[in-house]
Amino acid sequence: MMIFDRIWSFFQIMFHLASDPLNMAILFGSVILGIIFGAMPGLTSTLGVALLTALTYGMDTSLAMICLLAIYVGGTYGGSYSSILINIPGTAAAAATALDGYPLACKGEGGRAIGLTTTASAIGTAISIIFVVSISPLISYFALQFTSFEFFLLAFFGILISGTLTSPDLVIKGWIAGFLGLFLACVGRDLLQFYPRFTFGIPELEGGVEVVPVLIGAFGIPQIIQVLKDRFQIGEAQKLQRIMPEIGTVIRNIPAIIRSALIGVGIGAVPGIGEDIAGWVSYGTAKNTSKHPETFGKGEIQGVLASETANNACVGGAQIPLLNLGIPGSPPAAMLLGALMLHGVTPGPMITFEHPTFISEVAAILLLASIAMWVSGMLLAKQVVKVLRIPTQIFMPIIGVLCIIGSYSLGLSIFNLYLMLPVGIVAYFLTEMGYPIAPLVIGVILGPMADENLRRALMVSQGSFMPVFTRPVSLILFLIIVWTIISQFRFYRRFKTKLMDLILRRKSCETVFDEDTVDK
């Protein structure tokens, strides 16, 4: 009964939102802006959400969420344009799409590929919404049983797993980035005793490091430097033909689309991992389960569908930990968390009590955004492709001005800019040396939660760590953390291989023994 009530309330909210022309204008405008951001190599949906957060400051929460979620959905999908047409992923999330998308475009099937990815992306987002609506109450219910130890371990796990999975080089670098983020979160007066930490007598640092300038600096500045320093040039785009997808192809691929959507939701729900991982995992799964894996990389439509469905389904998946636990599921979701806090909404287990319809509202916005994305994709694809002709040397300086005015406008503080720029430069060097940026940002966001909950937990237990081992959820989280860490070391892999060898040998011995007995 409760589920039906929720579905009914979901549709009511959706129709209420859709009936306002202003909402629809903002929705379509933001989706198109997101598609342009995603399509332009060098601009990402995270940066789009970050820059738009400044513009939504004066809006009411509902309108701001329409704006931000729409640019997120549009940005994640938009990356496929440049992947398919110029073989350069517009966003990291669309990197796997280029493998088969560009060969398809070279064969003269670019329009077909874009039409199918648009439909698959919309289906992916729609499937993820089912999970946002149905799983959220369960997670909220469990999260209400969490004590401070669980929240500390959850925040710590989020940073570790994000570091583990997003690191382009050594896993250890992802963890270092996460801890650097945690250090930034320590700056300012601590939440329990208001003791000034690492403030160096600077009054602006007393309130702590503002999240949004750090996010804009960490994602925007390195991007601008990389693109301009390395003289990045956009290649000639392949021509677009018919964009309307063939219904038959979509229906034939429905099982693959559903599987990819489930992968996307699952990966999105893991704290701190983005759409790019979802795209790659889904692509890999599609290839491994295909009857013709040799066709992948040569223009296989299933490859394009797999990565695009998963990265868009990840958008919905990322909302699950964000809304119910206050832990962002992806870098753009981290930005959304900052925006929600600016609008006075604190995501977490209490959200269902403080804002009872908020999760349904987010789900309704996501569904509307996926519809707007499909419509815009079908109608405007040929026009959007024209933005790929704009030289990066022109729009990157403009993005620079947007980063600056965006960082400033959130707190009306020039100090935010003084902070944003060094963070951006350090982030650039870290990126160059193979450190991922997402864990750093997740660390800044989850730092206060980890710090406060660790000390609160120890206060309750009088300095004892025993509740970690006596509370089942804590113990599970602790074991997962320990496994995440030790699984990265060589001794663990050696031990695992030996153990597997031992088991296999025993099994083969048993088989031989059985065969011998049968022979006798």
Place this chain on the structure above:
Amino acid sequence: MMEKDKLRKADMFSGGIICLFGLWIISQALKMPMKDSWGGVQNVWYVSPALFPLFVGAMIMLLGALLIKIAIKDVGLKAIGNVFGWLASKELNRFLKSPSNIRFYAITILFFSFVYLYIARIDFFLCSVLFLMVFISMFYFYDDDLLKKMLFFYLVGIAVFIGYFSVGLPALLEPTLPFASDWLTLAFIIAYCTYTWTLIRSAPALRKKYRTSLILAVTTPFLIGPIFKYLLLVPMPTEGLIVAVMDAIWYWEF
């Protein structure tokens, strides 16, 4: 990202810096109250504000050390000697003067001057036009020699502005010449545009790019700025000559 071999060599140094950074965090955290009283509250170690920074510092130090260990294992101790040899050689000089590094200096100089020198002192619209004009023209012309010349001209301008602000001329000039800093910026924009024009006037392809740069540099702040200032009611970081003119038009008309 760098190649794997270079990355490992760089890891030795970044690991060392990270290790020292962790040590510094620990040293700062140890100055925080652990068992003493703060704000009338008698501390115990587990409620101390030092607890979390100590944990973070220790982890950063440990991970930095591990990174060094991995790097040494991969490329060997000899690589450190090679890196020091490279640092002492002429190769370093050549590397620092490479075109891509000059482009990096240009970008960072532009950002640093915009944020730390202009934005708090000069009208937002004017400093944005200057930033965009210099930034777009430097990179859109796609010529490293031109970029060097333009960067040098811009650096001279920065030196003039630093001198102008450090001597305290704005306060002296303001009573006789309102918006003195803005007029100076306007003069610098005109000077930069004229200088750039003299550099590219013989190349028709660049002349077109010059026009595009100029149009974008002027129109962009006037598209972005009013949205923030008049629609979102965000006051500009510094409101000077142009904002005064725009205010006069906006409030006269509306």
